[in-house]
Amino acid sequence: MSTDLTEALEDYLEAVYDIIDVKGGVRVKDIAERLHVKNSSVTVALRNLRDTGFINYEPYGVISLTESGFDEARRLSETHQVFRRFFVRILGVGKEAADETACRLEHTMAPEVMARFLQFMKFITTNRAIDEQWGEAFKQFCRTNDVSPGYLASPVNYMNDKTRVSQESGNGFD
Amino acid sequence: MSTDLTEALEDYLEAVYDIIDVKGGVRVKDIAERLHVKNSSVTVALRNLRDTGFINYEPYGVISLTESGFDEARRLSETHQVFRRFFVRILGVGKEAADETACRLEHTMAPEVMARFLQFMKFITTNRAIDEQWGEAFKQFCRTNDVSPGYLASPVNYMNDKTRVSQESGNGFD
DNA sequence: TAATAATCTTAGCGTAATCTAACAATACGA
DNA sequence: TCGTATTGTTAGATTACGCTAAGATTATTA
Numbered sequence: 001m002s003t004d005l006t007e008a009l010e011d012y013l014e015a016v017y018d019i020i021d022v023k024g025g026v027r028v029k030d031i032a033e034r035l036h037v038k039n040s041s042v043t044v045a046l047r048n049l050r051d052t053g054f055i056n057y058e059p060y061g062v063i064s065l066t067e068s069g070f071d072e073a074r075r076l077s078e079t080h081q082v083f084r085r086f087f088v089r090i091l092g093v094g095k096e097a098a099d100e101t102a103c104r105l106e107h108t109m110a111p112e113v114m115a116r117f118l119q120f121m122k123f124i125t126t127n128r129a130i131d132e133q134w135g136e137a138f139k140q141f142c143r144t145n146d147v148s149p150g151y152l153a154s155p156v157n158y159m160n161d162k163t164r165v166s167q168e169s170g171n172g173f174d
Numbered sequence: 175m176s177t178d179l180t181e182a183l184e185d186y187l188e189a190v191y192d193i194i195d196v197k198g199g200v201r202v203k204d205i206a207e208r209l210h211v212k213n214s215s216v217t218v219a220l221r222n223l224r225d226t227g228f229i230n231y232e233p234y235g236v237i238s239l240t241e242s243g244f245d246e247a248r249r250l251s252e253t254h255q256v257f258r259r260f261f262v263r264i265l266g267v268g269k270e271a272a273d274e275t276a277c278r279l280e281h282t283m284a285p286e287v288m289a290r291f292l293q294f295m296k297f298i299t300t301n302r303a304i305d306e307q308w309g310e311a312f313k314q315f316c317r318t319n320d321v322s323p324g325y326l327a328s329p330v331n332y333m334n335d336k337t338r339v340s341q342e343s344g345n346g347f348d
Numbered sequence: 349t350a351a352t353a354a355t356c357t358t359a360g361c362g363t364a365a366t367c368t369a370a371c372a373a374t375a376c377g378a
Numbered sequence: 379t380c381g382t383a384t385t386g387t388t389a390g391a392t393t394a395c396g397c398t399a400a401g402a403t404t405a406t407t408a
Contacts, residue, residue, distance in 0.1 A: 008395065028356055041396060043357055059357060060403060091290035101287045108278035116265035182365060202386055215366060217387055222364095234373060234386065 003072055005052070007107040010076055011035055012045040013054055014106070016063060017073030026063045079106045079114070086121055179226070181281040184250055185209055186219040187228055188280070190237060191247030200237045253280045253288070260295055 005013065015034050019026045031042045043059075050057040054069030065073060080102045087098035109117065179187065189208050193200045205216045217233075224231040228243030239247060254276045261272035283291065 006394070029354090037395090038397065039356060040358080040398080044395080047357095060355090087287055087290070091287065091294055093284075093287050093290050097284040097286040101282065101284045104282035105279070108275065108282055110267075110271040110275045112271040113261055113265065113267050113275045116261070116267050120265055180364070203384090211365090212367065213386060214368080214388080218365080221387095233388095 005049075005054070005072075009045060009048060009052075010072075010107055011103065012042070013049055013065075013069060013073045014076045014080065016049075016055060016065060017070070017077055020065070021077075028063075076106050079109075082118060082121055086117075179228070179246070183219060183222060183226075184246075184281055185277065186216070187223055187243060187247045188250045188254065190223075190229060190239060191244070191251055194239070195251075202237075250280050253283075256292060256295055260291075 003010070012031060012035065015031045016026050019030045019034065023030070028039050028042045028046070031046075032039045035042075046055065046057050046063065049055045049069070053066055054072060056062075056064045056066060080099075083102035083105045084095075084098050087093040087101060088095060091098075093101075186205060186209065189205045190200050193204050193208065197204070202213050202216045202220070205220075206213045209216075220229065220231050220237065223229045223243070227240055228246060230236075230238045230240060254273075257276035257279045258269075258272050261267040261275060262269060267275075
């Protein structure tokens, strides 16, 4: 999307990020298990991510994220969470299916759609009691909560962020 | 998803379907333009779809869908339309971005998520005036409008279908 | 600490999908 | 109908990514 990484490599990068986040470190084995591939596939991918500057890594050595790797991985991970939340909370989908699908969507949303979707999520999660015509309410919400331009920069708190609101440009409904 | 076709081949198959639908026939060139690939790539894909029984085709000859090819393509195309509609009508996304993303999603939704999403779409398109708490309304809707089991068979009219309703099993919210 | 287990890497292979370049078939206009 | 333009095919190269098998390294434990 905003990198030259393939989808597969984005998955590896995100796995590194998430596993470090949870366990404090990553092993080749952890990544292989998470992505359902063999260790040897992980090794190749890690070499690739090292060559493109997203991780620090040498054979048999410690795996860590570079600064750009961290930023990119965080973006991916948080995008994943947004979808996951939508699937689980709104659609009522099981966590497994939600995760699997979210993992795919990270790579497949056009930026414009992604921006809109984040708006949508914000809308439905900050308006738990909707007491007027749903469509109009959402349109109105979009008019005053356009997050499109900046979502790539820091998508962290879109679910409950009170600060990141701006109102430039059109919102696609007009 | 429900075939052994790769995502790329599904795209080719859907292109054949859609172009025939619009123009009454398909040329290699048409497919190449639509999918942004070279003619030679199309030729290879068509041979593949012929070998797997989805299309009738011979070099320099007419391209048509077999029965299974038609069924499969229709399913893909209609799934595409559901997402496209969501992006355009609900999210207010531009048609191009909507199409591009919908094209990806066809292949990447776990069946459970797909089923839920169709429910969701039906909900928001048949309840234009939502006058009660949104989350509860949707949950209730899901309880009495479970389309999960049958969506693969004939997803044609889910946007405004009054007949395809059943209420077996859980709906994921309980 | 030496043997064994676990983990990781390398090398080589297979498949899918794309491309370019050269060639073949078809369509069309003079 | 001949010649050119358009369209389609084939062959071969490339890239991405997975796998297996074999070997290297590191960890464990007797």
